[in-house]
Amino acid sequence: MTQPFAEPGARRTTRHPLDFARQLEERLVFTPGPTEVSPRVREAMALPVANSDLDPDFAELYRATCAGLQELLHTRSDVLILAGEGLLGLEAAIASLVEPGDRVLALANGLYGHGFADFARDYGAEVTVFEAPDRRPLDPDALRRFLRDQKPFKLATLVHCETPTGLTNPVDQILPVLHEHGILTVMDSVSAIAAEPLEADAWHADVVLGGSQKALSAPPGLAFLSVSPAAWEAMARRRTPIRGVYLNLRLWKDLWLDKGEFPYTPSTSDVYALYAAVAAALEEGEAARLARHQRLARAIRAAGEAAGLELYPAPQAAARSVTAWLIPDALRPREQAIRRFMWEEHGVLMAGSWGDAAGRIWRAGHMGENARPEKGERFVRALAATLHHFGWNLPGDPVEAYRAALAGEGPALTGEGGGRSS
Amino acid sequence: MTQPFAEPGARRTTRHPLDFARQLEERLVFTPGPTEVSPRVREAMALPVANSDLDPDFAELYRATCAGLQELLHTRSDVLILAGEGLLGLEAAIASLVEPGDRVLALANGLYGHGFADFARDYGAEVTVFEAPDRRPLDPDALRRFLRDQKPFKLATLVHCETPTGLTNPVDQILPVLHEHGILTVMDSVSAIAAEPLEADAWHADVVLGGSQKALSAPPGLAFLSVSPAAWEAMARRRTPIRGVYLNLRLWKDLWLDKGEFPYTPSTSDVYALYAAVAAALEEGEAARLARHQRLARAIRAAGEAAGLELYPAPQAAARSVTAWLIPDALRPREQAIRRFMWEEHGVLMAGSWGDAAGRIWRAGHMGENARPEKGERFVRALAATLHHFGWNLPGDPVEAYRAALAGEGPALTGEGGGRSS
Numbered sequence: 001m002t003q004p005f006a007e008p009g010a011r012r013t014t015r016h017p018l019d020f021a022r023q024l025e026e027r028l029v030f031t032p033g034p035t036e037v038s039p040r041v042r043e044a045m046a047l048p049v050a051n052s053d054l055d056p057d058f059a060e061l062y063r064a065t066c067a068g069l070q071e072l073l074h075t076r077s078d079v080l081i082l083a084g085e086g087l088l089g090l091e092a093a094i095a096s097l098v099e100p101g102d103r104v105l106a107l108a109n110g111l112y113g114h115g116f117a118d119f120a121r122d123y124g125a126e127v128t129v130f131e132a133p134d135r136r137p138l139d140p141d142a143l144r145r146f147l148r149d150q151k152p153f154k155l156a157t158l159v160h161c162e163t164p165t166g167l168t169n170p171v172d173q174i175l176p177v178l179h180e181h182g183i184l185t186v187m188d189s190v191s192a193i194a195a196e197p198l199e200a201d202a203w204h205a206d207v208v209l210g211g212s213q214k215a216l217s218a219p220p221g222l223a224f225l226s227v228s229p230a231a232w233e234a235m236a237r238r239r240t241p242i243r244g245v246y247l248n249l250r251l252w253k254d255l256w257l258d259k260g261e262f263p264y265t266p267s268t269s270d271v272y273a274l275y276a277a278v279a280a281a282l283e284e285g286e287a288a289r290l291a292r293h294q295r296l297a298r299a300i301r302a303a304g305e306a307a308g309l310e311l312y313p314a315p316q317a318a319a320r321s322v323t324a325w326l327i328p329d330a331l332r333p334r335e336q337a338i339r340r341f342m343w344e345e346h347g348v349l350m351a352g353s354w355g356d357a358a359g360r361i362w363r364a365g366h367m368g369e370n371a372r373p374e375k376g377e378r379f380v381r382a383l384a385a386t387l388h389h390f391g392w393n394l395p396g397d398p399v400e401a402y403r404a405a406l407a408g409e410g411p412a413l414t415g416e417g418g419g420r421s422s
Numbered sequence: 423m424t425q426p427f428a429e430p431g432a433r434r435t436t437r438h439p440l441d442f443a444r445q446l447e448e449r450l451v452f453t454p455g456p457t458e459v460s461p462r463v464r465e466a467m468a469l470p471v472a473n474s475d476l477d478p479d480f481a482e483l484y485r486a487t488c489a490g491l492q493e494l495l496h497t498r499s500d501v502l503i504l505a506g507e508g509l510l511g512l513e514a515a516i517a518s519l520v521e522p523g524d525r526v527l528a529l530a531n532g533l534y535g536h537g538f539a540d541f542a543r544d545y546g547a548e549v550t551v552f553e554a555p556d557r558r559p560l561d562p563d564a565l566r567r568f569l570r571d572q573k574p575f576k577l578a579t580l581v582h583c584e585t586p587t588g589l590t591n592p593v594d595q596i597l598p599v600l601h602e603h604g605i606l607t608v609m610d611s612v613s614a615i616a617a618e619p620l621e622a623d624a625w626h627a628d629v630v631l632g633g634s635q636k637a638l639s640a641p642p643g644l645a646f647l648s649v650s651p652a653a654w655e656a657m658a659r660r661r662t663p664i665r666g667v668y669l670n671l672r673l674w675k676d677l678w679l680d681k682g683e684f685p686y687t688p689s690t691s692d693v694y695a696l697y698a699a700v701a702a703a704l705e706e707g708e709a710a711r712l713a714r715h716q717r718l719a720r721a722i723r724a725a726g727e728a729a730g731l732e733l734y735p736a737p738q739a740a741a742r743s744v745t746a747w748l749i750p751d752a753l754r755p756r757e758q759a760i761r762r763f764m765w766e767e768h769g770v771l772m773a774g775s776w777g778d779a780a781g782r783i784w785r786a787g788h789m790g791e792n793a794r795p796e797k798g799e800r801f802v803r804a805l806a807a808t809l810h811h812f813g814w815n816l817p818g819d820p821v822e823a824y825r826a827a828l829a830g831e832g833p834a835l836t837g838e839g840g841g842r843s844s
Contacts, residue, residue: 017486020479021694024470029477034690037471045691046468048446049459049641051771055451057442064439083643084506084668085686091668122665213687219471221505221643221689243544246506246513247668264507265635267643268456269467270692272443349473 027347030379032163032322032365033191033214037273041218044276045269052266061275062266068278069224072193072286073208075200077226080252081274083267086190086211088247089223091119093186093207095247096235097155100124105153105183107143107174110134110162111355112188120157128153134165134357137317140173147181154234155184160192163214164353166324166363167313168196172203179204184234190214194281195293195321195367206231212270215293215321217368218277221270227253277368293320295406296371300364302405303380306396307387312361321367324353327360331392335359338390345389346382373406449769452801454585454744454787455613455636459695463640466698467691474688483697484688490700491646494615494708495630497622499648502674503696505689508612508633510669511645513541515608515629517669518657519577522546527575527605529565529596532556532584533777534610542579550575556587556779559739562595569603576656577606582614585636586775588746588785589735590618594625601626606656612636616703617715617743617789628653634692637715637743639790640699643692649675699790715742717828718793722786724827725802728818729809734783743789746775749782753814757781760812767811768804795828 029036050058066079073079082088094116098104104125106117109132120127130146132138138158156178161168171187178185186207189198193208195215200208206228213220227249235242235250242248251263281289297320301311309325311318327335335352339362343349353361364379377399384398451458472480488501495501504510516538520526526547528539531554542549552568554560560580578600583590593609600607608629611620615630617637622630628650635642649671657664657672664670673685703711719742723733731747733740749757757774761784765771775783786801799821806820 017483017697018466018469018694020477020483021466021469021472024472027470029471029473031473031476034471034473034475034687042468042471042691044440044443046464047440047443048449049451049456049464049635050443050446051451051453051456051773052642053456054453054771054773055442061439061442084510085689087686088506088668091666095666119666213471219689219691220474220687221692244513244517244541244669246510247666264509265456265642267507267641267692269464269641269695270643270689272440273691275439349476351473351476 027349028375028378029349030364030366030370030375031349031351032363032367033211034220035213035217035365035367036369036375037217037219038280038369040280041273041276044272045219047269047272049268052268052271053262058266058268058271059260062271065271065275065278068275068282069210070226071282072278073198073200073226074202075208075226077200077228078232078257079224079226080249080256081266081271082223082225083221083264083270084223085220086209086214086223089209089211089225090116090188092223092247092249093209093225094119094123094157096242096249097184097186097207097231098123098125099238099240101126102154103128103151105130105156107138107156107158109136109138109169110159110167111164111357112159112162113157116157116159116188134162134167135312136314137167138169138174140170140177143174144177147177153181153183155186157186158188160187160189160198161196161319161321163191163322164324164355164357165312165361166319166322167317168192168319169317171205172197172199175203175205184230191319191321191367194289195371196319197290200226212274212277215367216274216277216281217370218273219270221267222274290320293367293371296366296373296376297321297323299402299405300366300376300380303383303398303402306394306398306401307384308392308395309362321365323364323366324361327362328392331390332359334390335362338386341389342382342386346386348379348382350379350383377402449771450797450800451771452786452788452792452797453771453773454785454789455633456642457635457639457787457789458791458797459639459641460702460791462702463695463698466694467641469691469694471690474690474693475684480688480690481682484693487693487697487700490697490704491632492648493704494700495620495622495648496624497630497648499622499650500654500679501646501648502671502678503688503693504645504647505643505686505692506645507642508631508636508645511631511633511647512538512610514645514669514671515631515647516541516545516579518664518671519606519608519629519653520545520547521660521662523548524576525550525573527552527578529560529578529580531558531560531591532581532589533586533779534581534584535579538579538581538610556584556589557734558736559589560591560596562592562599565596566599569599575603575605577608579608580610582609582611582620583618583741583743585613585744586746586777586779587734587783588741588744589739590614590741591739593627594619594621597625597627606652613741613743613789616711617793618741619712622648634696634699637789638696638699638703639792640695641692643689644696712742715789715793718788718795718798719743719745721824721827722788722798722802725805725820725824728816728820728823729806730814730817731784743787745786745788746783749784750814753812754781756812757784760808763811764804764808768807770801770804772801772805799824
């Protein structure tokens, strides 16, 4: 999504175009998806490739993967895995549910929230935006007051975790408000699934959207989503047909769910990898997995504070999966050079951001396989050394702060928690 | 695309959902895409996963892969690799080029040809179908006569190889006719690329569409396409904007080609694999690769003839990548059982077909990694033994016919050639 920070090859000494990938073994991709991918998941990618249209064992694997995702999302809704990036799921949900003239409420306090509004407009909706500043979480009480004066909405879009700004919304409190008003809900949980608490059915999320390359730490290439009975019904009640095939969820119902035929050839190897990633997440268990993310997020934030970096989102809304900092004014002109130095000298990749946040925000992705103490420490060491190299005066010792926070001994942080009370 | 022929697990003795994939090492997936995937390509899938948005070395790999595809297609047009199945490319081309009211000519003598017409109608085109029966190739002279009486068309769609019926159209002669009439051409070459001759620029193909899992023998998951300057211009001249993001090729021009930013996170590992597959195809060389496909196709057809199976397409239009036979009437009621037996007892997967052809056609996929003499022989042995087991009276010895044809010693075949004079 963001621009690569340099032309390639400046420091490469080898020539084969895939050598760089082999050399990643020694590096750390500490970005908010794609993340590091475990050897177990990568090995699954290398298995012999089944004919995913014809092989009944592949169909069984696909179903097992969907069942695992249901468990992760806490939903009894149908789950589908689509061949494409996470964005495919977002657009497919809108393309399949929204008709010209539909009233859509877009809850927006970040890039993806506003992007949802754009999608809905593209598909002909009459869109009302309920917004908050991008450093603040959406407020369920304000939403409740707002809805009092509104005509009915068919559908609301919301974003669980705004990856570009590292902000998690209190969707456990927002979704029930929307449900009380009879509004169908479409939630982008791409960078939240497996890192943040998520109770799709209990909170009344009709469509929950995910991607393979975020906290599940599979390679990019798959979108997945849950579709509630109410959402299927809304598609069945459309006045106009859904256009085309690739964004058409209805075909998945008619062909796959009802007849066992895929609408197009599924991505065999990517599904192998997603299965392995989901299995690993379930084996770890939800409590341990969420606590691991919480612990890492807290320690990374503590390190950032010791490094003199200002957390971008309001502390109570800081995500468990990604930390976003405002780049200090003094460093902004060199922000690309700083990240390049960190990558080339320390082998650690930190992300910038994009849209309005490009050049203003740095991000550490501590989701999935990245949420490991040793990886976090490597990131913190590289960050501290890099900032020091560029003449930044660090107010504390980031490594010490990181370790103390991991051990639960650190000073009280300005930011705490995964942002929600659930 | 077609229905799996059995519920899974009847014969499985193991339980882990990925075990079936490991066991494929001993089996032969002789279907027209997905195909067998070489160890070299599978190893590329298992490499560490780069951040495909940020890592400049990934961008370089992506460009190198596109350059390789340009070489394979013989085009100087831009090439893009999209995250999704081959169908994504077909729909993206139509969604990006077709506006309501546009006059579109759909050349159709098979499922994909007619599917293109449906796509164009979905996107608002006024569609004229120029058709031929699905066992006959499209006739360039008939097309020329047909076009004399027609008002101008903005765009024509055509299918290079109709995979469901194993038929290759003489696109080397058809494309120039369309070009003479000033018609933009969108060609589905998904199952032709790397198996059939293809000269995109010399023949005037504006958009050529491909998929990873056909004759390049990479895993399914990527679509790719070439876009000529005239096609980009047609998008720039649209009266209405292209809707959304995922099917919007214009964004690839504005973001990727012009600024080096991907519209969404590319499928890192799938691109690794496609790079390796394209590199292997180029290393083999075009003459050797096309001859290998030609030789295998001829031998498989000879074996089919000796087995008493009737070739579905007219012999001069039989594809180099896939052979389709009409299932004998006597065997049709048991066609699923026959394929299941072949898979379970002989470990060889043969495809049925779909749409109108489901239950009427069997298909052998001898494209890419499947176009190897020993794999072809294993298929032929399994086919002969299976047909014999089901009481079919084979008129000849398929293995002998296969070997003789491979050695260039066989009797004259009723079917010959890749269907085209080029």
